[in-house]
Structures are given as structure tokens and as C-alpha cells.
Amino acid sequence: MGEEKDLLSTLLLELRRGTLTISVLSQMEEPKYGYALVQSLEEKGVAIDPNTLYPLLRRLESQGLLESKWETGGAKPRKYYQRTEYGTVIYKQLKDYWKNLSVKMERLLREEEA
Numbered sequence: 001m002g003e004e005k006d007l008l009s010t011l012l013l014e015l016r017r018g019t020l021t022i023s024v025l026s027q028m029e030e031p032k033y034g035y036a037l038v039q040s041l042e043e044k045g046v047a048i049d050p051n052t053l054y055p056l057l058r059r060l061e062s063q064g065l066l067e068s069k070w071e072t073g074g075a076k077p078r079k080y081y082q083r084t085e086y087g088t089v090i091y092k093q094l095k096d097y098w099k100n101l102s103v104k105m106e107r108l109l110r111e112e113e114a
Helices: 002-026 034-043 050-062 087-111
Strands: 066-071 078-083
Touching: 002 034, 002 050, 002 087, 034 050, 034 066, 034 078, 050 066, 050 078
Parallel strands: none
Antiparallel strands: 066 078
């Protein structure tokens, strides 16, 4: 039973990792700082731990999909992230792929239930 639970946890984690990139990119048309992004995703039913989010933001920035800038005018400095033009192109391609994949997966899963 314990091994089965571990396997399921591992598989669910792999599945979730693949969805976080597109989830984050979907929210980055306008500049957002990390905590605001966590809140925005959670409001839409996508929970993300800050320890997962910040490395993902840095990776997306290093890949040229996001850009960042520091805002120092407020009470405390915040790093804001936003999709780049290239990030928007990639996001739209990922979104199209996701929609297509979702239709196919739904068909497969419905077929199994029939």
C-alpha cells in the first residue's frame, strides 16, 4: 500500500509539473510579483508553493519567456515579472497544444468509461 501511494504521488507530481509552466505563463501578460501570482493562481484553483514558483520564474526568465524588473518605490522592493514577446508566442503555442491534447485526452478517458 505504501509503495502504491508513493508511486501515485510521484506520477501526480510529474503531471502537475507539466501544467505549472503554462499556468504561470497564462497569468503573465501584465507585470506581477511572486506573491500576487501565487494569489492569482490560487483564486483560479491552481495552488503553487512559493518554493516551486520562484525557481520556475527564474527558469522562464533565463529561457527568455519572462522579463523582470525591480520596483523600489513602495514600502518594500518587489521584483515584477511579465511575459516577453517571445514568451507570448511560446505561450500561445503551448495553449493551442494544450487545448488539442485536452480534447484527445477527454476522448480517451470517455472511451474507457463507455
